[in-house]
Amino acid sequence: MTAVQATGIEKRYGSLVAVSDLTFTAERGEILGVLGPNGAGKTTAIRVLTTILEPTRGTFSVAGLPHTKPEEIRRQIGVLPESAGYPERQTGQEFLRYHARLFGCSKADARRLADELLAEVGLSDRGGSLIATYSRGMRQRLGIARALVNDPRVLFLDEPTLGLDPAGQRQILNTIRRVVEERGSTVLLSTHLLGEVEELCSRVLILNRGRIVAQGTVSEIVRQAGAPRSARLRVATEDLDRALAALTGAAVVERAEVANDQLGWLTVTLGRENGRPSEELLSDALRTLIDARIPLLSFELEGARLSDAFLAMTESQ
Amino acid sequence: MTVATETAPRGATRGWLVVAGQELRDLWLGGRALWLSAAFGLLLSVTAYLVATNTDLNFLEQRESVNVTMQLAIAVGTLLTLLAAADAVSGERERGTLENLLLTPVSRRELAIGKLLAALSLWLAAFVVTIPYVWVLGHGVGVVGDALVSGFVVGTILAIFLASLGLIISLFAGSNRISLSLSLFLLLALYAPTQLPAGAKRGWAGDLLLRVNPLTAGEHYIGKILVDAHSWSEDISWLVSPIVAAVGFAVLATVLGSRFIRLPGGFQR
Numbered sequence: 001m002t003a004v005q006a007t008g009i010e011k012r013y014g015s016l017v018a019v020s021d022l023t024f025t026a027e028r029g030e031i032l033g034v035l036g037p038n039g040a041g042k043t044t045a046i047r048v049l050t051t052i053l054e055p056t057r058g059t060f061s062v063a064g065l066p067h068t069k070p071e072e073i074r075r076q077i078g079v080l081p082e083s084a085g086y087p088e089r090q091t092g093q094e095f096l097r098y099h100a101r102l103f104g105c106s107k108a109d110a111r112r113l114a115d116e117l118l119a120e121v122g123l124s125d126r127g128g129s130l131i132a133t134y135s136r137g138m139r140q141r142l143g144i145a146r147a148l149v150n151d152p153r154v155l156f157l158d159e160p161t162l163g164l165d166p167a168g169q170r171q172i173l174n175t176i177r178r179v180v181e182e183r184g185s186t187v188l189l190s191t192h193l194l195g196e197v198e199e200l201c202s203r204v205l206i207l208n209r210g211r212i213v214a215q216g217t218v219s220e221i222v223r224q225a226g227a228p229r230s231a232r233l234r235v236a237t238e239d240l241d242r243a244l245a246a247l248t249g250a251a252v253v254e255r256a257e258v259a260n261d262q263l264g265w266l267t268v269t270l271g272r273e274n275g276r277p278s279e280e281l282l283s284d285a286l287r288t289l290i291d292a293r294i295p296l297l298s299f300e301l302e303g304a305r306l307s308d309a310f311l312a313m314t315e316s317q
Numbered sequence: 318m319t320v321a322t323e324t325a326p327r328g329a330t331r332g333w334l335v336v337a338g339q340e341l342r343d344l345w346l347g348g349r350a351l352w353l354s355a356a357f358g359l360l361l362s363v364t365a366y367l368v369a370t371n372t373d374l375n376f377l378e379q380r381e382s383v384n385v386t387m388q389l390a391i392a393v394g395t396l397l398t399l400l401a402a403a404d405a406v407s408g409e410r411e412r413g414t415l416e417n418l419l420l421t422p423v424s425r426r427e428l429a430i431g432k433l434l435a436a437l438s439l440w441l442a443a444f445v446v447t448i449p450y451v452w453v454l455g456h457g458v459g460v461v462g463d464a465l466v467s468g469f470v471v472g473t474i475l476a477i478f479l480a481s482l483g484l485i486i487s488l489f490a491g492s493n494r495i496s497l498s499l500s501l502f503l504l505l506a507l508y509a510p511t512q513l514p515a516g517a518k519r520g521w522a523g524d525l526l527l528r529v530n531p532l533t534a535g536e537h538y539i540g541k542i543l544v545d546a547h548s549w550s551e552d553i554s555w556l557v558s559p560i561v562a563a564v565g566f567a568v569l570a571t572v573l574g575s576r577f578i579r580l581p582g583g584f585q586r
Contacts, residue, residue, distance in 0.1 A: 079420045081417065083413060085416075102336070102422070146417065
């Protein structure tokens with residue numbers, strides 16, 4: 001079942017085109033990663049889909065509701081806006097209670113819901129503190145709790161890990177994962193953390209300059225981008241220079257360098273020869289070493305990364 | 318797990334009431350309104366003390382003292398109301414808190430109404446603070462009742478007008494500073510005719526100027542009741558412009574609010 005369907009969405013600010021011809025779907029229960037460099041139109045796209053901005057052109061539906069019913073759509077979605085502000089003089093509990101009441105909860109239900117959500121995002125012990133005293137990570141978790149206040153069918157998270165340290169990022173991503181597992185919501189996740197997207201998202205949408213440049217699963221995107229694959233080879237340390245020279249001259253090798261992290265290892269970026277499979281290219285590279293009589297101690301083929309595909313798709317345009 | 322209902326539940330508190338309730342808590346428990354009201358009380362105390370006890374400064378007749386106090390209450394009360402309303406949308410935009418509000422199913426019109434009601438509380442507080450002063454100053458000349466009722470009616474009409482004006486400015490202002498400055502400037506411009514020399518207020522042009530300006534018309538009406546002991550109906554025509562302004566601007570504020578409470582370039586529904 002389709003949770004989000006966008007068809008030809010365009011958003012203009014005067015002559016500036018922020019988003020153009022945005023067409024995609026997100027299925028129920030999936031986590032769709034929305035990627036793109038700064039200014040690619042991610043936030044505008046999310047603001048259009050969450051009915052905050054009116055599209056200049058195009059249509060969309062969210063949770064089966066057409067974009068002509070923004071108030072009904074807002075009942076079905078939860079949103080963590082990018083860099084949202086929070087009322088500093090309210091406590092986390094008050095903030096959640098207020099928003100629960102705006103969604104139609106009674107006073108008693110709102111209080112109960114606020115307590116449950118604070119517990120769900122790990123803020124139970126700080127619920128009574130003023131938001132002014134919250135760290136950035138705590139505010140982000142409060143924002144996620146706010147986004148869950150109406151048990152949304154679709155969750156839009158715009159840069160939920162922005163400005164957080166690695167521990168904070170991990171905490172937020174674990175929260176998102178748990179929410180999806182427990183609630184079965186569809187999630188549109190806009191982030192710069194490509195590694196986490198690979199780990200979390202079932203499908204990915206890459207935006208650049210307001211347009212979709214790729215969409216699909218991570219492996220489909222990588223294939224579409226034709227991003228180079230790499231391999232790691234291990235030789236004896238005394239053979240390192242000879243191996244490097246031999247591989248650098250090989251036709252199938254685009255780049256070869258000594259790995260910095262482990263002694264005796266070389267990192268080899270394989271070329272893109274007429275779409276030949278990476279395994280064949282690796283065999284040719286290995287044959288180069290064998291022909292040069294350099295004993296090979298170990299090797300492993302690494303898959304192309306989403307980050308390589310992302311850079312290939314966004315830098316080439 | 319408790320959840321908010323997916324459709325507007327029957328019997329749920331109206332959105333504008335929830336918004337007004339939270340805005341009131343933010344205004345009064347956050348401290349801003351409480352401090353402003355306390356400062357106003359101090360100002361009234363000084364004024365009342367001077368007009369009531371200082372023989373050199375006590376040149377005002379008792380009815381006139383009550384009139385001055387009530388005019389001061391209306392001026393300060395409506396000023397505070399205007400500033401609270403002028404902060405209502407542009408302030409939320411600037412603090413980044415507007416987007417979370419717009420993401421709720423509460424309509425923009427209800428947001429506007431809730432914020433207007435909360436802003437009006439500042440006038441009501443100023444009025445309540447004024448009651449004992451009017452009672453002390455007007456005791457014994459039978460003006461207290463008239464002063465409180467006429468002051469409340471005219472002050473409320475003017476507060477509705479100015480709160481609506483402030484909200485409209487706040488909708489379109491590029492920044493909160495512009496919204497507050499423009500509102501203050503307009504208020505001073507509206508009060509400017511009160512400073513004209515008596516000669517300029519005479520004749521049909523002077524009369525028209527005072528009548529079309531809701532603030533001067535309201536002030537004139539109260540003055541006639543409190544100082545000249547006119548009946549309520551004698552000068553009722555002076556209330557036309559305040560009432561028209563209050564109703565007109567309140568309707569305009571809610572209509573415009575339903576379209577323009579938004580982020581730049583945002584939805585107009």
